[in-house]
Amino acid sequence: MRPRSLLRYYGQNAVIWTFIPAFFFLIVCAFLSSILLEQYFLGLIAEAYPDADTANRDLLFAQMENVALGVLSTEDGVLQSLATDYAEFGNTIQRARGWLVILLSLSLAGFAYLKAMPQFRARESVEKVLGGLFLSSATIAILITVAIVASLLLEALRFFDVYPLWDFLTGLHWSPNIAVHADQVGFSGSFGMIPVLGGTLLITLIAMAVSVPVGLLSAIYMSEFAHPKLRNFFKPTLEILAGIPTVVYGFFAALTAAPFFRSIGLSLGLDVSSESALAAGAVMGVMIIPFISSLSDDVIRAVPRSLRDAALGLGATRSEMVIKVLLPAAFPGLVGAFLLAISRAIGETMIVVMAVGTAANLTFNPLESVTTVTVQIVGLLTGDTVFDSPKTLSAFALGIMLFVMTLGLNVAALTLSRRIAEKYE
Amino acid sequence: MEKYPNKMTVCDVSVHYGDKRALGGVSLDIPENQIIALIGASGCGKSTFLRCLNRMNDEISGCRVAGEILLDEQNIYAQNVDPVLMRARVGMVFQKPNPFPKSIFDNIAFGPRIHEITQSEAELKDIVHSALERVGMIDEVKNRLGDSAIGLSSGQQQRICIARAVAIAPEGVLMDEPCSALDPIATAKIEGLIEALAADYTIVIVTHSMQQAARISQRSAFFHLGELIEVDGTSKIFTSPNDPRTENYITGRFG
Ligand SMILES: Nc1ncnc2c1ncn2[C@@H]1O[C@H](COP(=O)(O)OP(=O)(O)OP(=O)(O)O)[C@@H](O)[C@H]1O
Ligand SMILES: [Mg+2]
Numbered sequence: 001m002r003p004r005s006l007l008r009y010y011g012q013n014a015v016i017w018t019f020i021p022a023f024f025f026l027i028v029c030a031f032l033s034s035i036l037l038e039q040y041f042l043g044l045i046a047e048a049y050p051d052a053d054t055a056n057r058d059l060l061f062a063q064m065e066n067v068a069l070g071v072l073s074t075e076d077g078v079l080q081s082l083a084t085d086y087a088e089f090g091n092t093i094q095r096a097r098g099w100l101v102i103l104l105s106l107s108l109a110g111f112a113y114l115k116a117m118p119q120f121r122a123r124e125s126v127e128k129v130l131g132g133l134f135l136s137s138a139t140i141a142i143l144i145t146v147a148i149v150a151s152l153l154l155e156a157l158r159f160f161d162v163y164p165l166w167d168f169l170t171g172l173h174w175s176p177n178i179a180v181h182a183d184q185v186g187f188s189g190s191f192g193m194i195p196v197l198g199g200t201l202l203i204t205l206i207a208m209a210v211s212v213p214v215g216l217l218s219a220i221y222m223s224e225f226a227h228p229k230l231r232n233f234f235k236p237t238l239e240i241l242a243g244i245p246t247v248v249y250g251f252f253a254a255l256t257a258a259p260f261f262r263s264i265g266l267s268l269g270l271d272v273s274s275e276s277a278l279a280a281g282a283v284m285g286v287m288i289i290p291f292i293s294s295l296s297d298d299v300i301r302a303v304p305r306s307l308r309d310a311a312l313g314l315g316a317t318r319s320e321m322v323i324k325v326l327l328p329a330a331f332p333g334l335v336g337a338f339l340l341a342i343s344r345a346i347g348e349t350m351i352v353v354m355a356v357g358t359a360a361n362l363t364f365n366p367l368e369s370v371t372t373v374t375v376q377i378v379g380l381l382t383g384d385t386v387f388d389s390p391k392t393l394s395a396f397a398l399g400i401m402l403f404v405m406t407l408g409l410n411v412a413a414l415t416l417s418r419r420i421a422e423k424y425e
Numbered sequence: 426m427e428k429y430p431n432k433m434t435v436c437d438v439s440v441h442y443g444d445k446r447a448l449g450g451v452s453l454d455i456p457e458n459q460i461i462a463l464i465g466a467s468g469c470g471k472s473t474f475l476r477c478l479n480r481m482n483d484e485i486s487g488c489r490v491a492g493e494i495l496l497d498e499q500n501i502y503a504q505n506v507d508p509v510l511m512r513a514r515v516g517m518v519f520q521k522p523n524p525f526p527k528s529i530f531d532n533i534a535f536g537p538r539i540h541e542i543t544q545s546e547a548e549l550k551d552i553v554h555s556a557l558e559r560v561g562m563i564d565e566v567k568n569r570l571g572d573s574a575i576g577l578s579s580g581q582q583q584r585i586c587i588a589r590a591v592a593i594a595p596e597g598v599l600m601d602e603p604c605s606a607l608d609p610i611a612t613a614k615i616e617g618l619i620e621a622l623a624a625d626y627t628i629v630i631v632t633h634s635m636q637q638a639a640r641i642s643q644r645s646a647f648f649h650l651g652e653l654i655e656v657d658g659t660s661k662i663f664t665s666p667n668d669p670r671t672e673n674y675i676t677g678r679f680g
Binding site for chain 1: 479483484486509510511512513516517519521523525526527535536539540586589590593622
């Protein structure tokens with residue numbers, strides 16, 4: 001009988017059976033055995049130190065682990081002997097695990113060997129396993145996203161337990177630092193997000209005012225006017241801008257742009273704050289230029305060649321063609337690109353952390369200093385903080401707001417670019 | 426046969442894409458108010474030749490054109506000729522209907538607007554209406570001039586494209602397989618339309634359909650591997666061609 005599949009599929013099938021189940025077994029085993037080991041030794045610790053509470057027992061366990069690893073020495077004889085046992089147990093389990101995996105892998109290899117008969121549909125079987133692998137990778141990515149959002153949401157809900165949602169959304173005053181200590185019962189910090197949101201929007205607006213014209217025009221230049229050789233020089237150069245770490249933009253904003261705007265302001269007789277929204281926004285705009293230009297370039301190039309030919313064939317000049325045909329046709333896609341850029345600007349952190357203040361002024365004057373959602377989150381969660389004070393919890397509430405805004409923008413952008421794709425299929 | 430004056434004269438034109446020669450030493454007369462068909466196998470350079478006639482090849486990077494093409498005695502490849510203005514005199518209709526994603530009215534008004542043929546809205550309306558009349562569509566679309574041209578059938582779209590080309594009153598119209606994306610009924614309509622247009626315009630049409638060439642053109646030019654093999658009255662080409670290669674192509678022995 002002729003084999004039902006090409007010979008290589010039998011080989012692939014054998015490889016899959018030999019390695020993949022053993023690999024997953026190893027992961028699960030490592031996970032389970034460490035949990036079991038921990039539970040068992042926590043029990044022993046509870047017996048040995050009857051007066052220790054949960055937190056203390058966890059601490060003792062950590063100490064014991066370190067003693068077992070040899071990074072810590074202890075005078076405590078009980079802990080020392082526990083540590084010795086722990087190390088021994090660990091070794092035994094590890095060794096047993098190793099042998100089990102080898103055994104499993106060998107026996108499954110044997111199984112696959114026996115199964116490799118001409119009537120076995122090896123190709124279908126390999127396809128099925130690979131399909132399953134792809135599916136599980138995709139699922140893992142989605143699950144992780146869901147888990148992150150859920151944990152954000154849970155913490156935010158704890159905040160809204162102690163602070164009314166409505167006040168958070170509409171309050172005009174943001175000063176979280178009044179309630180620093182968790183033991184301040186009946187805290188009086190004020191968490192109105194409007195000034196923070198306003199600062200974010202102001203800086204985003206400035207960034208877009210810088211990046212949209214420059215990015216869009218350079219995209220048009222590159223796709224419609226530049227000689228291919230020039231384009232091959234321009235495009236990578238612009239993309240270098242995208243490769244600069246944001247922290248570099250951050251100190252550029254703080255050390256170069258801010259003093260620059262300040263001195264210009266002074267010479268015009270204007271008082272420009274040294275942490276002005278203008279400086280941070282402008283530098284953020286520069287950061288976003290390559291993002292906008294490369295997205296717009298894609299959108300513009302997606303407009304079919306035939307429309308360009310039609311306009312040029314009617315005696316339109318290149319710029320008439322661009323303005324009257326290309327831009328209107330690409331408009332929805334361009335708006336989509338701008339929305340994506342806005343969502344990037346809103347979520348951008350490093351530049352504003354370095355160049356923007358923390359005082360939440362409610363102002364739309366770009367020369368003053370404002371604060372942004374991301375700056376506040378960083379400020380609230382770094383340094384010495386107690387993790388269940390309203391102050392820290394408010395960071396999660398801000399995080400959810402940020403998430404909702406960027407999600408909305410991204411969905412809108414996606415819908416728009418899908419619309420343009422439908423129009424020209 | 427009546428003798429027509431030449432609208433365009435092509436003298437020894439060669440075209441290169443990069444280092445590759447696509448067309449070599451083509452010389453051809455294009456008589457006024459007649460239809461001349463360009464035939465030949467795929468890749469022989471018909472579209473390339475057509476694009477030379479209104480300098481659309483300028484838009485293709487790496488494309489070089491040598492030789493002279495006279496339009497009313499003036500070389501369109503001369504230094505002082507503005508290709509943009511030149512294209513307003515010789516319009517083009519493409520293989521795939523390519524209306525702009527705008528209203529029917531704006532499609533046809535596009536040319537008149539960019540060339541500022543008129544300043545008054547009323548006159549613009551007249552221009553659009555008479556262009557639609559020329560292509561026999563006025564009754565089909567006069568109540569929906571504001572609708573998007575993308576929503577029309579492809580036969581209607583192609584006629585809109587022809588109306589768009591004639592709206593700027595060109596002297597010649599170049600057509601690159603204008604019917605190859607259309608069904609037989611739409612094709613018949615466009616063929617009738619092309620014949621009617623020949624009264625006022627000089628028309629150069631590329632086609633893969635021998636029947637189409639025979640039906641509508643007065644002259645035919647046969648291209649083969651980047652060279653013009655022969656050009657003559659259509660009936661002569663289709664009944665007693667001079668060159669065996671022409672005969673082979675027409676009788677379907679190759680290509
Ligand atoms: N933009 C271009 N870049 C490089 N080579 C090209 C380009 N356009 C056409 N060519 C080449 O020039 C030659 C002639 O092409 P052309 O499109 O004029 O043929 P055609 O006769 O119109 O064919 P078809 O009947 O298939 O439309 C072909 O060999 C083609 O590969
Ligand atoms: Mg062609």
